[in-house]
Amino acid sequence: MAAADVKRHSKKRKAAPEEEAPAPPPAAFPQDVGLEMGSEDEGEDGGDVSDDGVVDHFPEIDTRSDTEDEDYTEDGEDEPDESEEDEEEDEEDGESSEETSDDDLGIFPKAKTVISDITGQPKRVYPDIEPDYDSDSSTEDTPNRVGDIPMHWYDDLPHVGYDINGKKVLRPARGDELDKFLKTVEDPEAWTSAFDKNLQMDKPLSPEELDIIRRLQQGENPDASYDPYEPTVEWFTGKGKEEIMPLSAAPEPKRRWIPSKWEKQKVMKIVRAIRQGRILPNKPKTASTQPQFYPIWNDEPSSAPAPLPAPKPRLPGHAESYNPPEEYLPTQEEREKWEATEPEDRERDFLPQKYAALRLVPAYDQFIKERFNRQLDLYLAPRVHRVKLQIDPESLIPKLPSPSSLKPFPVYKSLQVAHEGRRVRTVSVSPDGGWVVTGDEGGVVRLWEVMVGKEIKRWTFKSKIGAVEWCPRTDVSFFAVAIEDRIHFLFPPNLPAAILAATQHALSPANLPPPPAVPSPVKWVSVPAAQSSTDAPILSLHLPSSPEPPKQLVWHRKGDYLASVSEGQAGVWMHQISRRHSQAPFKKIKGAVQLVLFHPSKPHFFVATQRYVRMYNLAEQKLLKTLMPGIRWISCMDVHPSGDHLIVGGYDRKLCWFDLELSDKPYKILRYHSRALRSVHFHPTYPLFASSSDDGSIQVFHARVYNDLMTNPLIVPLKILRGHEVKEGLGVFAVRWVPRQPWLVSAGADGQVSVWCS
């Protein structure tokens, strides 16, 4: 057994040096790990292993295997020269010659050849075997006690098989993962061992096996003895080894021995080209680096237009000079300001500097950066073709007739009537143009004369006045005042008897007209004509209660109908004086009604909600059109005496002019007031209109409307009248023209009522 072992050993040795002798062992396979490790340690390790391996049965140490182990490791760690020695030995071994070798140092008992005394022939004599422990292999441990069986049969059983006595051989205890790891740490050789299922223990790999692994890892042939560079054996070539039988009986084609004519022609073509210099065989095909220039612009240019040239940079001004006039030099503040601004926001990309001499001018440090920025502009910046306007900005202002040619219009304030500091919300001028009635927030209604401003009469009510409005009839003379939820009808003093009678008859007739079939919630209360006086209202209408007084009263042109607008739903009432009857024309209206207006000639009715103006036909009771002024909140509205044009003012400072024949959209939108518009009014006879605003100003316009449908109305701003003070953000509340005169009456938040004359 030992001999066999040694034999195997030597064979191994032979294989290993063959591989490793030419070069030191490759680093990829570190065989010399743990060179310093003492053999005792290893022995101990081995003992441990065996301890672990066969737990209870064979506790003794296998010295034999130890030494073998040692041998292996030493072999593995042999230095080249040693291995060479071994090689020599091996060679000798391999020869196993008959010659005597006095080398008996080996473990293997060497046979000696001696001349037999008996036969006289040489014979081999082996040394005697000493019967000590080493000589007997029966004492060796045979770790596998279950026989040569497929071990996977017992993979999931606690035992690994049965021993010769039929007893179960239990699976030796194996440490847990931690133990395994510790083992790998403690034992540097651990990685060269593998678990042997047959033996149920870790068995170190032999150097051959390790070598095979190394070869497999390196992608070499695993067989160490394989020689990839064997000399070729020429089986079918060479003298006397020719194939005698051809594969095909076809006669050999001509092309096998005649040179190709076409190939020759092609070659000759190239040759000729080379000779003539058309082909330069050694010239690099990339053209010479030097660009060749030729008259590129000599032939006709294409008809396509040239691309637009890039805009040229601005030429430098005086400030960029190295020696600029002194006034260009920045002051300290300018310099600081320039430095504080971002480079992109700077108006100039440099600070003017002054040098006494040219030799003192330093290099400009931003030069490359500026060139680079220019290039970025050239290829990265979007370009837009802009037409540069070479016009005088003044020419953009429309040419309008001079205001002086459009006289008369109000120019100056002729008189002023004070309302003791209360806001005057409403004003109305009598149809004959002689009287003005104003109402303020304190509940005072004043009647005064236009020419001199003399107050004729004053009425005092308890709460603020919502609206006052003269009846447009000339045969009677009275006006309506809206307070709380009432509308009072008053007539001025000192009326001619005929007119007074007519007025009294109109407002409180002796025999009342029959009450309407459908009772209205509005109550008509009148004082008999005999008892009526100028001090108290002759007629009062009790509207359904609402928190605010009616904000607008508007008369129909004929003076029989009066429309009132109060807050809230169904706030629009139409009152007929002759029939003493009130009715609400709209059951329901989208949006809160701001204003209403009668058409001057047709039975049309305008209703302005917050954003839209709707135009209804009262006779047919249907919606005619909806005008969209584009104003967020409509504040005022008036219709031109011709009835074809409407102006609408809004709290968002806009004034829209609608041509009713034309479109639902405004013909013109004007924005000239700096605050909300409060009131607009057309003059009944003159081509004038005025608007007042919270900025305290009144703007007077000339507005000529042509009968010709094709000509647009002419609007000329004439005059801005200033004189009202702005109080608490409120300016001029109301403007009214005086009929038959180009005069204007305006009422403001400052408690003043002014008359503007031409």
Place this chain on the structure above:
Amino acid sequence: MGRLKQKGKAGAAKAYVTRTAAVKKLQCSLADFRRLCILKGIYPREPRSRKKANKGSSAPTNFYYAKDIAYLAHEPVLRKLREHKTFAKRLSRALGRGEWSSAKSLEENKPVYRLDHIIKERYPTFVDAVRDIDDALCMIFLFASLPSDSKVSPTLIENCARLAAEWQLYVMHTHALRKVFLSIKGVYYQAEVFDQTVTWLVPYQFTQTIPTDVDVRVMLTFLELYQTLLGFVFFKLYTDAGLVYPPPLDTKKDEGAAGVGAFSLQEAKDTRPPVTTTSKVVEIDGKRISSKDVRQTIKSITASNPDDPDVQMTSVEAAQANDDDEEFVEDTTEENPDEDTPSAPAFTTATLPTLKTLSTLPQSTSSKLFAPYTFWLSRETSRPIFEFIVRAFGGRIGWPATSGSGSPFDETDESITHVIIDRPAVQKPNETEAERERRRRRKYVQPQWVVDCVNAGKILLEDLYAQGKTLPPHLSPFGERADAYNPTAGLIGGEEDEEMDEEEVVEGEGEDDEVEGSEDEEPVARPAKAALKAAAAAEDAAALRAAELAAEAAGVDFGTFEKETKKAQKKARKADAPKEDEAEQDMNKMMMSNKQRKLYERMKYGEKKRTVERQQLEQKKRSLEKEKKRRAKSS
């Protein structure tokens, strides 16, 4: 009913593509796309509505015309770029495998793109090209002065320097230089070539370093294009001027830092038969040019040529040998050797071979401004700048050997009339008699004199610019806007204002005095003034009468009173009239449409800004002058 319109199928959505989409369509890298855009001159556009162009998104993106990108798609350069990509891949593979020979053959067959067709495409006519060489010249001159490094190869810089020298030579030869401006950034030159003003900026001679935040690749791509463009432009300019292009370089001189002088201009043999030029009816500026005119011009030019000192021309005979090598000589001269009669040497020397060059020839005398003078450059002045300027205006110039070789004469030359010197005047005690004599005969001027003369178009007095003197301000010859501040104007309106101001100040003082109650000085003048004011304000006769009485009481005689009254009234009226007008205008502004109003306001804003700027400068000047006066008084 027509077909339904779908969103994004027509209009701006189709006409514009974003950059990402363009790169995707061209299937090239962003760097290649950038290169293509630079070479082809394609730039982003601003759509009228960004939302419409970008499928409803208002994200900030750049848009290109879809058609531009479609043109790029079949651009030969793009194909070459793709070839180059595969070439680079192959080369790196060959190198990685160590296949040196195949790498070498690959390198030899490296794809190279040419830009000729792009030049022709971008500039269909020569004039288009000349109009657009400003940026190209700036870049060439910049790179000519850069040091070479790993990114900027020395051959590139050499080529830039050569192109720069060629341009300068051409400008000097044709006397095309018009304006020069010494700014803090560098020197601006303006030349007139083919009726196009070409302006370029040359940095002062210092070593520039490329800042880190500058992408050199972008600059190099531009430079690639510019080199080709300038090559073709110069070729055309030179051949039209009857010169050989490229001008041969004398390497020996170049090594001696001769700069522009290292190149020599050679006359090309003109080959066009003169018959064709004369038989053609040519009109310049609407005038018919007869052969007589041409001959006359030629005569005048040939007469002026010999004493033209700026261009060292080799003789025709010498050039002839070289000419045979030149490839671009289109026709050979063998056709009409017998026509080269000695009686018509002008045609053979080809001073005026084409009528095109006729138009480029300088007409004004100011382009030969320095012809009668000889300059000597002092050591500390920049030679390239002044050599170029002086020679472009017909002067002769020499320089010491320290400024480079190739000076046509040395300092002791008797013909020197001006010395351009830029150092403070120093007394020289140990001067020899000859030196002193020389010093007396020559005029020593500071460099600014040369430039100011050029810009003024005439020789200025040298005294202002003498050595060591404080120079007058150097102004831009390019001019500013019409309504901008003019530093040369003597502030005429301003002085009036100043007087007014002073008056007001006096009045103010007077009032103060009155408050104080000390009425000792000028008691008469003030009431008189008040009376005059009252008279001006007086509208009706009664008030006038009252004012007259007041004046009489104050001791002003009637004649002066009347005169003053009239003046004051006129003034008041003048002040009133515009005010009224203004109010009317203001009112008319109401009737402007929104668009017009915005435009008007923008224009007004710009106007106002400029006015404020001008007024600030005027104010500053006034205060500076006051300061100066005060200092002069006190000293």
